[in-house]
Amino acid sequence: MAKSTELLRGTLDLMVLKTLELGPRHGLSVAERIRQTTAGTFDVSPGSLFPALHRLEQNGFIRGSWTQSAERRRVKAYTLTPQGRRQLAAEKREWAKVALAMAQVLES
Amino acid sequence: MRALARLKSLWRGVVQRSRMDAELDEELAGYFEELVARKLAAGASPDEARRAARREMGGVQQVKQAVRESWLVSSWDAVLQDVLQAWRGLRSTPGMSILAVVTFALGIGSVTAILGVVQATLFTPLPYRDPSRLLLVWADLTAAGHPRAPLSGPELHDLSCRTSSFEGVAGVWANSITLSHHGEPEFVRIGFVTPSFFPLLGVQPTAAQHASRSAR
Numbered sequence: 001m002a003k004s005t006e007l008l009r010g011t012l013d014l015m016v017l018k019t020l021e022l023g024p025r026h027g028l029s030v031a032e033r034i035r036q037t038t039a040g041t042f043d044v045s046p047g048s049l050f051p052a053l054h055r056l057e058q059n060g061f062i063r064g065s066w067t068q069s070a071e072r073r074r075v076k077a078y079t080l081t082p083q084g085r086r087q088l089a090a091e092k093r094e095w096a097k098v099a100l101a102m103a104q105v106l107e108s
Numbered sequence: 109m110r111a112l113a114r115l116k117s118l119w120r121g122v123v124q125r126s127r128m129d130a131e132l133d134e135e136l137a138g139y140f141e142e143l144v145a146r147k148l149a150a151g152a153s154p155d156e157a158r159r160a161a162r163r164e165m166g167g168v169q170q171v172k173q174a175v176r177e178s179w180l181v182s183s184w185d186a187v188l189q190d191v192l193q194a195w196r197g198l199r200s201t202p203g204m205s206i207l208a209v210v211t212f213a214l215g216i217g218s219v220t221a222i223l224g225v226v227q228a229t230l231f232t233p234l235p236y237r238d239p240s241r242l243l244l245v246w247a248d249l250t251a252a253g254h255p256r257a258p259l260s261g262p263e264l265h266d267l268s269c270r271t272s273s274f275e276g277v278a279g280v281w282a283n284s285i286t287l288s289h290h291g292e293p294e295f296v297r298i299g300f301v302t303p304s305f306f307p308l309l310g311v312q313p314t315a316a317q318h319a320s321r322s323a324r
Contacts, residue, residue, distance in 0.1 A: 071145055
């Protein structure tokens with residue numbers, strides 16, 4: 001995500017919310033999950049990931065709490081809040097609209 | 109709920125900045141260690157693992173800076189959004205808003221008026237020359253039941269001729285009378301003053317001519 005960060009900022013927030021939908025994850029786990037599901041298209045660097053996580057936390061969409069990783073290291077794991085769940089639903093609808101519109105423009 | 113989260117983050121941003129910084133350090137260190145662990149699990153040597161992890165992580169300082177900026181931006185966004193939301197709230201209930209504005213106006217107005225009077229009577233110096241050097245001199249007639257009685261004419265004369273404590277001495281006998289000339293009679297405050305009165309205060313009488321000592 002080195003390029004077009006401005007354009008993709010909202011996209012990254014949406015991807016992070018979606019990644020946390022099924023359960024809490026720490027930073028690296030979120031980045032790995034995004035890389036896996038997009039087959040490497042989005043390789044989220046810490047420089048984009050952490051601002052996004054903290055932005056979402058400040059908005060109350062996710063909540064960070066200190067837990068232990070599988071290797072018993074102290075990591076900060078993020079959980080989707082009920083408000084974040086609503087935000088995810090809203091952004092998904094919005095994104096579907098945009099994607100459809102783009103497709104219509106490109107195929108016309 | 110959302111406003112509460114914002115308020116909390118704003119509070120944290122202002123008050124708990126050093127703690128947030130420390131937590132961020134720890135979070136990034138944890139990320140790094142996890143990254144190293146992944147490389148080790150993939151079969152890299154400890155040295156290689158750390159080097160690769162460092163390369164992938166990029167500049168830690170830049171990451172921290174970016175996160176700090178996101179704290180600031182969301183704090184200001186929050187304030188801006190709250191202001192906008194407040195404005196929309198005011199617009200959507202105009203009756204209530206007008207009532208609130210009128211209440212504030214009356215409250216502020218009355219407080220301002222009271223403060224104006226207090227300011228004029230208590231805090232503003234007397235409009236005379238050297239007000240801090242003006243003294244009132246009374247006769248002590250406590251025995252007769254008047255701890256503060258006006259001086260008699262001779263006493264005043266003695267005071268001005270036989271003492272050197274004062275730069276000048278003037279007398280004023282305040283009273284009130286009912287003035288009836290044309291139309292409505294009027295209750296007015298008056299004062300008989302000695303010729304030295306106006307020069308001592310450093311003011312000019314608005315009307316009438318200045319009585320001179322010889323006119324006494």
